[in-house]
Amino acid sequence: MKLCIFGAGAIGAYLGACLTAGGRDEVVLVARGTRCAAMRGDGVRIQRAGRAAQAVAVACTDSPRSLPTQDVVFLTTKAHDAPSAAHEVAALLGPETTVVTAMNGVPWWYFADLTGPHRGATLRSVDPGGILKDAILASRVVGAVVWTAATMVEPGVVQVREAMRLALGEPSGADTERLRHIRAALEATGVEVVTTRDIRAEVWLKLWGNLAFNPVSVLTRATLSGIARDPGGRAAVRAMMVEAEAVAHALGVRFPVDVDQRISMAEGIGPHPTSSLQDLDAGKAVELAALSGAVLEMAALVGVATPTLALVHGLAQLRVRDIVPQANVGAITSR
Structure with missing residues (x-):
């Protein structure tokens, strides 16, 4: 699969390094400025207490519009950066592309498929003007919650205090083929993954x-x-x-x-x-x-x-x- 990590801060770079090291899929990271330059030149360098630093050579670009259509886009930006990135992310999407939202906070799709009186509500705190809602359809989304403690101590260098664990789930609660494929891709890298029928x-x-x-x-x-x-x-x-x-x-x-x-x-x-x-x-x-x-x-x-x-x-x-x-x-x- 073609996998894009859109937003290679500490979490995105760590995830991208894990997926790249797995060697199973074609992985590219999207980052800006000195971070992108550092990862292009020296890869992602992962530091863990009591272990030698690990350097993983990665593909990284600061021009996402130059990329081909992706199979899966992991959206790992800061939540406040997601609306401004929405149209660049949308340009990477083909008919079957899945967007895995792996950001902190309440996701913009929270109320999209929720039963009850608040179904379809838009939270202006996370999606002002409904930019994300319009650019990335909720039907494309698989929700993710990332549990780890990681810090980018300098461009391209990620200090990890706690191994990464991901929870994945369809907003609808369904057990889908795409969910199983994404889980398999992550597990092949050694990342601990659980799937849930209640990602919210x-x-x-x-x-x-x-x-x-x-x-x-x-x-x-x-x-x-x-x-x-x-x-x-x-x-x-x-x-x-x-x-x-x-x-x-x-x-x-x-x-x-x-x-x-x-x-x-x-x-x-x-x-x-x-x-x-x-x-x-x-x-x-x-x-x-x-x-x-x-x-x-x-x-x-x-x-x-x-x-x-x-x-x-x-x-x-x-x-x-x-x-x-x-x-x-x-x-x-x-x-």
Whole structure:
């Protein structure tokens, strides 16, 4: 298969290196600037504690429109970059191309096939103007949730603290041939993959931590374990997560763990900075809109009060705008 990793940051580069090293498929990464130049010249260099660095030669381009039609496109951009990439992604799609969305936060297709009164709703926090909805049909999408702890410490160099695990699922919940093919391609590289009939629940399980830890880390500059082990930090994220759980319940989602177990999952990763803190420290836009911002928008949709989440999100917005004035952090409010 022809596989494209669109957005080769830490997660995309790590995934692309794994798929390339597997040698089974034709893989190309899409990146920009110094990242693309570094990966073209030196490949993706993966660093793991206690192990020698691994360099994987990869195909990388900064001109996606020069690529042929792909069989599968893994969309691994930051959530706030996805709308601006939508038309370049669309140019890679043939009649049977699948788009695997592997980004943090609430995906734009969340309400596309959802039964109930909110079916077809568009979240402006993640898809302003419906750009993604129009460019990439929900029928093409396979949802993915990536569990790992990885940081791009310099262009093309990915530091990995936790091995990659992916959850894959059709938004419809169906067990399809394309889902099985994508799983097989990933498993052939040694990546741990599970498939689920409820990918939205898996999205929520990861989001549940991100929507709290990410904005709190922006305000405090604390790591995952640092927040979880501090009484004030833990109390803040716990209050936010309790409110978010009520939103999830209103949308029919139930979590397989309780709030304290989910906090412990984040704590167990150790002194790892959240992706939002990494971006803030690098002077980049921060994806709060797709995390806490999207949940606030969903809360308003279902009529659930989220005062703590709204307060912390608003303060995190203020801090990001002070440091990165051009950042899009999502001006979403709730009761």
